[in-house]
Amino acid sequence: MGDMASIVQTVPEKCKRCYTCVRSCPAKAIKVEGGQARVIEERCLTCGNCIRVCAQHAKSVGSGRPELEQILAGSRPAIACLAPSFPAAFEAVSPGQVIAGLRQLGFAQVMEVAYGAELTALAYRELLSGKIPTPVITTPCPALVSYVEKYLPELIPNLAPIVSPMIALARFIRTKYCPEAAVVFIGPCTAKKAEIRDEAMAGIVDVVLTYEETQQLFAQDGVALHELAPSEFDGPRARFGGIFPVSGGLLKTAHMESDILENDIIVSEGVDRALDVLRQTMDGALNARFLDLLFCNGCIAGPVMGNDLSIVARKELVVRHVRQERAAASEAATYYNALMEAREGLDLSRSFHDRSMPLSMPSDAELATILAQMGKHEPEDELNCGACGYPTCRDKAVAVYQGLAEAQMCLPFLIDELETTIQELADSKVQIEKAQSLLIQSERLASMGQLAAAVAHELNNPLGTVLIYAHTLLRELQTGDPRRDDVQMIAAESERCRKIVRGLLDFARKRSRQADAVDIGAVLENVIGIVQKHAVFSRVNIDLRVAHDLPTVDGDADQLTQAFVNLATNAAEAMPDGGKLTISACPHDGDRVDIAFTDEGVGISEENRQRLFTPFFTTKAGGKGTGLGLPIVYGVVKMHSGDVRVDSEVGKGTTFTITLNRWREGIEETPVAPEPGIIGQ
Ligand code: SF4
Ligand code: SF4
Ligand code: SF4
DSSP: OOOTTOSEEEOTTTOOOOOHHHHHOTTOOEEEETTEEEEOTTTOOOOOHHHHHOTTOOEEEOOOHHHHHHHHHSSSOEEEEEOTTHHHHSTTSOHHHHHHHHHHHTOSEEEEHHHHHHHHHHHHHHHHHSOOOSSEEOOSOHHHHHHHHHHOGGGGGGBOOBOOHHHHHHHHIIIIIOTTOEEEEEESOSHHHHHTTSTTTTTSOOEEEEHHHHHHHHHHTTOOGGGSOOOOOOSSOOSSGGGTTSTTHHHHHTTOOOOTTTOOEEEEESHHHHHHHHHHHHTTOOOOSEEEEESSSSGGGOTTOSSOOOHHHHHHHHHHHHHHHHHHSOOHHHHHHHHHHHHTTOOOBOOOOOOOOOOOOOOHHHHHHHHHHTTOOSGGGOOOOOTTSSSSHHHHHHHHHTTSSOGGGOHHHHHHHHHHHHHHHHHHHHHHHHHHHHHHHHHHHHHHHHHHHHHHHHHHHHHHHHHHHHHHHHHHSOTTOTTHHHHHHHHHHHHHHHHHHHHHHHHTTOSOOOOEEEOHHHHHHHHHHHHTTSGGGTTEEEEEEEOTTOOOEEEOHHHHHHHHHHHHHHHHHTOTTOEEEEEEEEEETTTEEEEEEEOOSOOOOHHHHTTTTSTTOOOOGGGOSOSOHHHHHHHHHHHTTOEEEEEEETTTEEEEEEEEEBOOTTOOSOOOOOSOOEEEO
16 A cells, blocks of 8 residues: 555555665655655655656556546546647657547547647746746746745745646636536646645646556557547647747747846756756845746656656657647737637636745754764764765764654665674574584483493492402411412402492482582692692692682582592693693682683694593593593582583693582582583583
8 A cells, every 4th residue: 555645655565675765855755664765745746756766666656547537437528638748758659649549538628738838928928027026936847836835935936926837728728618627637747646736726627647647548448549540639729838848848938038148047957956046046146037947857857758768859759749730820920819818817827835844953962862873973984875865874864863764774884783693693603503512412421421320330239249358358368378469459450440430420420419618729729739749740830829709619528629630630641741730710700610720731622522521531542541530520510510611722721610609508408410511612
């Protein structure tokens, strides 16, 4: 659905938000709302510029066809009034065939608006011979009249109080020709649809059809124009009025000469040039007495001509028709006597109204706030690229303030936003992939823990039995007994197996733990005391950094000592040529404590990092190490409901960070470890 009651409408499903129409609208009459470029009827001039520029055909003009069908079905004689540009709109057939086609559609008569132009031209000659405020601005173009009434009301006194050729012909029909007729104007202009709604002109013309609508009617009724015998216009004929839609046509019809040296007559066409002349008039910069202004480049360039012919080609078609008409017209003196007679008693005057609706302007602070919403924080952010349809970022911000535009219409801002979103999505993807990988690793470790716990549980009792009997045997064997060495080996190896089993139970979190308020600083000092005795630490410099406000943690000091000794030993072994081991402890988010072990060792490859906490996985050469050191760390931390994080760079070093819960009064039970989770990469 389009905009109800608007003559110029937007077809929402076709609008692709290119803002070309916003850029081309001379009246700031297009409001972008919910991404749609809607027409504000009160502000609109119905100039049709937006229809002309919209490559998506998303702007349309309200159809007059339903009203025409009612008229043709009724009892009043319908008179089609054909605008003088028509030879350029129906270029494939002769003018007479167009007239014949209209008769076939059901029109009782077909008259030429060029005759209305002759009457209008006469009225201009009369006006200019009297005393009037100058410069006089011509008023055949309803879009231009509407612009003055709505946006430059100071110039209303300068508007020539004379009706357009369309209204002039319609008044002639109503007063002197066929008062009961239904008058239908056919032309290239969308603004004519608004002109007949004006209260000063109400009820004079019944319907306005565009050439496009008329072509659709011919197609709908199967009227093949090229097969028809040409027909003639009804009613009084024009002599020069047919030239009206061509640049300078009014002057030519009124036999007024424009002397370029005198510069008292200015002919200007096209929105930009016409508005420029109006602004200069406002500024008092012009000395001209007569301003002949049109919003299009002559009405032959009207917005709904229905074909893509060049202006030159259209002019050629119109001029050819005017020459033929003039040749057939009566001799000049006779013609103008008849015209003066028709003019007698015919009211061709009109009035104008101030319809201005000034928009409020934002303060500097309000403007700055809107610019910030558009991502314009500094002057260099204001690109003034025009992509939003406004010439500068500030013009656009003012339009946002006035409710005509949306802050999001800024293309560079949207691109920036899009790039940020794409980056955030890419970051999220990496995070999700990491989390997924850690989850898989944690699940693998959890199932491995269950298996390890089952195996350890099965081995624990037989191992205990072997150990008891080995020690009983040792006690019974005399010193010097050759079997004693063998039994001692059985006892030592059984002891080693028991440690392995205990390690597996630690990994599988099958041992209970104390829940005490543990002073991590004291534990770390104890750990340093233990490890420093080992040879592997002989070339390692330990730097201990404990935050002075470090809270106690909820933990089992013995188990934490074991885990920290493992991490410190691991770090020292990663630095075979010596180096610095930094052990730090600091609060984490108020409720937790981080303990980090950072070495300057060889680092851990991505592949090995995935398997670090897997029981019996070791990178140590020659069967050194049980491969249970880090799994035990993992198990202990999980038993404390904590997390382990690993950050490593090959060739630079590794940091293991353990995060534990701070001690809270009232914690008595041994916390149940959640399902395992490793933080890190
Ligand atoms: S010109 Fe206007 S109506 Fe047409 S697609 Fe662009 S924004 Fe939409
Ligand atoms: S018809 Fe003219 S004034 Fe109305 S919205 Fe389109 S360009 Fe603007
Ligand atoms: S110049 Fe002619 S066609 Fe264009 S808006 Fe004005 S009256 Fe209509």
